[in-house]
Amino acid sequence: MSLTTILLALILGILFGFALNKAGLTRYTKIVNQFRFKDMSVLKFMMTALVVSMLGLYPLRAMGLITFPSVPETYVVGNVVGGLIFGVGMALAGFCPGTAAAGAGEGKLDYLIPGMLGFLTGAVLFGLTYSSIMPQIKKIADLGPVVIPDLWNLNSFLTVAVFALMALALFYAIDRMGLQRGEKKSK
Amino acid sequence: MNWLKKQLSKELWSPYMAGALLGIVGILTVILAHALLGASGGFENVAGYIGKAIDPKNVYFNYIMPTGITYSVVLLIGIFFGGMLGALSSGTFKFRRMDDQQWKKAYGKQTWKRWLLLFLGGIVLEYAAGIAGGCTSGLAISGGMLLAPAAFLFIGGMFASGIVTALIVYGKKY
Numbered sequence: 017m018s019l020t021t022i023l024l025a026l027i028l029g030i031l032f033g034f035a036l037n038k039a040g041l042t043r044y045t046k047i048v049n050q051f052r053f054k055d056m057s058v059l060k061f062m063m064t065a066l067v068v069s070m071l072g073l074y075p076l077r078a079m080g081l082i083t084f085p086s087v088p089e090t091y092v093v094g095n096v097v098g099g100l101i102f103g104v105g106m107a108l109a110g111f112c113p114g115t116a117a118a119g120a121g122e123g124k125l126d127y128l129i130p131g132m133l134g135f136l137t138g139a140v141l142f143g144l145t146y147s148s149i150m151p152q153i154k155k156i157a158d159l160g161p162v163v164i165p166d167l168w169n170l171n172s173f174l175t176v177a178v179f180a181l182m183a184l185a186l187f188y189a190i191d192r193m194g195l196q197r198g199e200k201k202s203k
Numbered sequence: 204m205n206w207l208k209k210q211l212s213k214e215l216w217s218p219y220m221a222g223a224l225l226g227i228v229g230i231l232t233v234i235l236a237h238a239l240l241g242a243s244g245g246f247e248n249v250a251g252y253i254g255k256a257i258d259p260k261n262v263y264f265n266y267i268m269p270t271g272i273t274y275s276v277v278l279l280i281g282i283f284f285g286g287m288l289g290a291l292s293s294g295t296f297k298f299r300r301m302d303d304q305q306w307k308k309a310y311g312k313q314t315w316k317r318w319l320l321l322f323l324g325g326i327v328l329e330y331a332a333g334i335a336g337g338c339t340s341g342l343a344i345s346g347g348m349l350l351a352p353a354a355f356l357f358i359g360g361m362f363a364s365g366i367v368t369a370l371i372v373y374g375k376k377y
Contacts, residue, residue, distance in 0.1 A: 017274065024236050025274050029281015030288060031228045032240055032340075037289025038213070039221035044303040051362070051369035052377055060218035061225070062344060062358075068226025069348030073233060085237045088336050088346035090353040095342075098335020099360025102328055106339075106361065107368035109324025110306070113332065114242035114340040116325070117279050118286030123298040130318040134325015135243070139250030141326065142333035146263035153334065164350040175350060187219075 033118040042119035042127075044110030051107045053197045056190045063183045070176050074165075078172065084163065092157035094150075214293040229348050238274060239349075241341025243332035245279035248272070309372060335360075 039061045040046045049055035076082045106112050111119060111127060113135055120128035165172035189195045210216070232240050251270025254261050264270050290296035301307075301317045310316055332338035335357050337346065343361070346354030370377050 017272075017277075021236070021274060022277050025277035026281040026284075028228060028232050028236065028240065029278040029283075030285035031231075031281075032225065032278075033282035033285020033287075034289045035221045035225040035228065035285075036282070037286045038216040038224075039218050040215045042286060045305040048305070048309075048369055048372075051365040052373065057218040061222040062339075062347070064219050064222025065225040065229060065344055066347045068223050069229035070350060072226070072230035073348060076230075076234070082233055082237075084349050085233060086239055087349055088342050088351045088353045090351060090356070091336070092352075092356060095335050095353045095356035096360045098331045098333070099357035100364040101331035102335060102338065102357070103361035103364030103366075104368045105324045105327035105331060107365040108372065109321050109328070110303070111321070111324070112242070112328055112339040113246060114282055114338065117242060117282040118289070121283040121286030121288075122290035123287075123296050124302070125298060126301050126314075126317055126321050130322035131325050134322040135246040135329045136250050136253070136325075137322075138326040138329025139243075139246040139333070140254045140257070142330050143247065143250060143254040143261060143263040143268065144258060146261075146267070146333070150334070159352065162351065164352055167352065179350070 032114070033121060036115050036118040037122060041115045042111075042122055042124070047110040047112075047115070048107055051103075053195070056196050060187065060190065063186060067180045067183045070179065074172050074176050087161035087163060089154075089161050090159040091154045092159070094153040094156070097153070211292045212294070214295055225344070226348070229345065236274070239341060239345035240278065241275055241337060241345060242279055242282065243329055243338035244268070244341055245273070245275035246329055247333070248276050 036042055039057060041058060041061065046055055046057050050058035073082070073084070077084065102112075109131075111131065116127045116131045116135065120132065159167065164170065165175045186195075210220075229240060232238055247268045248271055251264035251268065254264040255270060287296065300314050306317060310320070328338065332342070336342055336353060337357070339361075342357050343354050347358070
């Protein structure tokens, strides 16, 4: 790894962690209350990030200035089952690998010590059991590293525009139509 | 300038503003580093040292996920310092063992309980990210911004089980 790459990764990571901190996602309450629909910050944060990025990346790709790097692989069952297990951990603990790293930097020792040790242990366990579970899971409905407009042969600008409109409709439903639930009065 | 100073010292931003910042960082990551943002991969790169000590011929750590201080690991270190910078900028940096009031109401005040649950939660999250092909950062956000189907399958699964889990934990108070 060159020094430039190291510095670049460090700066990008710092900006990412900074955004997580300012969005308040380094807190148990913010994460779990998303699943209770009492605080919609996670969804707003994620959807805004997705729309802003795709509005930049798709035109850049169409102009031939970039290609998409390491597109995540779609293997339907694994993506869904992984997500299902992930959601349980996220709602119980109230963090995920990224928010835990940023939270650890804020001085949260519970994120830094048991959190980081947990992630490392999980990663070791995954690596050691990889061969006995993953090749089979990856074979089911395996579409490879693909993006929706290419997969379904859609106009990519239209797809991005539809996605952006869906996000705006979601924000409208949250902020104006009461999709967010109120906090019940505690006894 | 004053506006910027005021924003930087705020403890919380509107999630739209923080999300827009992340979106721009996502674009910059592709342009400048020809890579994506992520978090769970960095833990796997480091875990390889332990994994290979246990099983030197392990397929995953030898051939699929390289062991070492990679781009993903440096990114993860950056996220740590980014969180620190954010907390310092708003004057909220503080060493603490557990500080969440809602957690205490849901699970009780004992520190050991929280620490145990975060350790177990960490294992579950990282293993699940392995199965799915990434976590909230590397799959949901980075894959989502490219419109990869994997990201939306993952987000759907994550919300479905997250809602059910919160229902079970909070019961009548959900």
